[in-house]
Amino acid sequence: MSERYETLAARIEERFDEQVERVDSICGELTYEVNKSALRDVAMALRDEATFGFEVLIDVCGVDYLSYGSDEWTTDSATGTGFSRGVSRREVILDEADTFDPRRFAVVYHLLSVNNNTRLRLRCFTGEDNPPIVPSLVDVWSAADWFEREAFDLYGILFDGHPDLRRILTDYGFIGHPFRKDFPLYGNVEVSYDTDKGRVAYQPVSIEPRTLVPRVIRDDNRYSEDLKDTGNG
């Protein structure tokens, strides 16, 4: 990581102390985890104080960590039943519980300082609340408006203080939050023209979900830090 970023990191840690926690990066980016309660103060300070000067909010996005680190591939038993051999499709988990794993939903903010030419990433976990909720940053950066609406639409994350939190990308009258990991890729409903009713009607989806390429996790030691500097590894 460049010296400029180390200086910035030192300043952030000095200014915010326990409100933020640094996350290691494998590619030289600066990421901080911010406490939900401190998010607004940190954002305000990052925008207004000249040492940081993050005038531009590049992006806000939701992340659902429900199935992080789990794969769909079992190789300890083999069957001869054809294509789907070895694929263990995960059961869909419904979020009917009153509370979530506190590290399930996160909102990730990408900031840019035009004057200092630096970037910064903030991550704020939503905690146990169902529905998940974080404070809105619309009055800090106007650009947050639509990005927060998008995160609400796709992940169901509420933004406390947002002036107009409506769905933005999905259809009028859509049910559910499609980018959550427990929302099936093929969706829940499909539309077709119903000749009896004389209109387009919704019905439960008829497609069987398939896994074309199973998700596998491989520990590739070519990327381990110990081997990287030795040249031919």
Next chain:
Amino acid sequence: MAEIQSYTMNFGPQHPAAHGVLRLVLEMEGEVIQKADPHIGLLHRATEKLAESKPFNQSIGYMDRLDYVSMMANEHGYVLAIEKLLGVEVPIRAQYIRVMFDEITRILNHLMWLGAHGLDIGAMTMFLYCFREREDLMDCYEAVSGTRMHATYYRPGGVYRDLPESMPKYQESKFRSKKEVDRLNEAREGSLLDFIEAFTDKFPACVDEYETLLTDNRIWKQRTVNIAVVSPERAMQLGFSGPMIRGSGIAWDLRKKQPYEVYDQMDFDIPIGVNGDCYDRYLVRVEELRQSNRIIKQCIEWLRANPGPVIADDHKLVPPSRVEMKDDMESLIHHFKLFTEGYSVPVGEAYAAVEHPKGEFGVYIVSDGANKPYRVKIRAPGFAHLSAMSEMVEGHMLADVVAVIGTQDIVFGEVDR
């Protein structure tokens, strides 16, 4: 005098000036707009979720379909993010090819924008002029990737193949006479680089033509000067990037400020506006056409002099050649694994941004070490620009909405994703 009542008007989603499927709900006070509420998402395809269900390489094609008038620039953002996570080195020749095609893409995009923007506010000829030059650039796409639009040419580690030594040629048919075919094929006798060079030689004159038609045109100026003025402070607040932020007078360009590939080797200028109105943004984009042309020329010169590999020599990431594969057991295994499973990317997260023709196009990837991304977020410049629609059209006339849609250079493939 009759009392004027405010009323709500619906604009789109099927409107020729909406540049796609934009629905605007406008609150009008007579002819004057009080508030605009854009309804988007009619072209939402959940690209990000689809990308999460596929191995990394299989989503490159989806990127083309985001902003479908600047295809390779989208691929570039995605490929850069993967490369950042993997930490692979891209061969220098591939970097030059990418820069060259990024700039070709920029010209493609700006020509589309100029033509459509002109058409929207009354300059029909522009559309025909712009599409004349676009055709040649589409042919470059075709020569290098086999397709005119959705190229899938950039790959993690480099580009799919080297620049071809010959150009596809027109053939005589009952619709095209021998004479016309000969004229069209004149520049196609040599390699792709010859063809692009011929284009760069004639292109500045074409830009002059566009400018003759528009820059001092009274009607054009009446429709654009002082329309949708955005101050530099507001431009930053609203998350603007690309020509939109430069039109407001902020010299911010990732190619200069956070150079990727070989942009730091290139000699070019960043045009900026003064007033932040539609006319300034027009001037900025037209100047960018000229600057892109300059960059392409420099790339051609370098590429002629420096042959070399165009993709990383790492068969864990890049498929081996057919010949190798049929000859060598290990290559066969690599080939099989790459096409059935793909490659796994180390655990971590990366955000890579490119100076897309429309602004900052960023891709944020979270990887949990699998052969598929855990989360892909596409930061589309048009999304942030369109969210400022209401602020930009407030107090303007209904007809100016069309000018603002044009000046924002909206393409719904990327706004809706």
